[in-house]
Amino acid sequence: MLGNIARKLRLLGYDTKYFPDIDDKKLIDTAIKEKIIIISKDKELILRAQKYNLQIIHITKQKQIEQFFEIINKIHLKNFKINGNVARCTKCNSLTEPIDKSNYKEKIPLGVFNFNENYWRCKSCEKIYWEGTHIKNLQVFVGKINERLQ
Numbered sequence: 001m002l003g004n005i006a007r008k009l010r011l012l013g014y015d016t017k018y019f020p021d022i023d024d025k026k027l028i029d030t031a032i033k034e035k036i037i038i039i040s041k042d043k044e045l046i047l048r049a050q051k052y053n054l055q056i057i058h059i060t061k062q063k064q065i066e067q068f069f070e071i072i073n074k075i076h077l078k079n080f081k082i083n084g085n086v087a088r089c090t091k092c093n094s095l096t097e098p099i100d101k102s103n104y105k106e107k108i109p110l111g112v113f114n115f116n117e118n119y120w121r122c123k124s125c126e127k128i129y130w131e132g133t134h135i136k137n138l139q140v141f142v143g144k145i146n147e148r149l150q
C-alpha cells in the first residue's frame with residue numbers, strides 16, 4: 001500500500017524494505033530480527049506489532065506528503081537531498097554508484113543520453129538511473145517537504 005513511499009525513501013538513501021504481500025507474523029519476526037521500523041497503514045498489524053515493543057509508524061493520512069510527515073515527525077528524518085552517491089535502488093534497495101554515461105550508451109535511451117549528464121547505477125541489479133521525470137517529481141516533492149521543515 002505504501003510502495004510509493006518506499007521508493008521515495010530508497011532514492012533518498014534510506015534502507016527500506018518493502019513487503020507488498022507478507023503475513024503479519026512474518027513481518028513482525030523480520031522486524032524483531034533486523035531491528036527495523038514498521039511503517040504501515042494496517043491497523044491490525046500495528047496493534048499486533050505493539051505487543052512486541054517494536055518501533056512502529058502508523059500511517060493514517062491519504063496524501064503522500066502528509067504520509068511522509070507522519071514518518072518524519074516520528075523518526076526525525078533529515079537530509080532530504082537526492083544524491084546518486086547515497087541513493088538506494090528503488091527496485092532492490094541496494095546501494096547505487098555514479099557512472100560515466102559513455103560506458104553505458106547502449107543501455108540508455110538516446111533521447112535521454114543526449115540530454116542528461118548525471119547517471120548512477122544499482123550495484124546489485126544494475127538498474128540505471130538519471131535525472132528524468134522520476135527524479136524531477138521527487139525533487140519537487142522533496143522541495144515541498146524542505147519548505148515545511150524550515
Ligand SMILES: [Zn+2]
Nearest residue numbers: 089092122125
Ligand atoms: Zn537494484
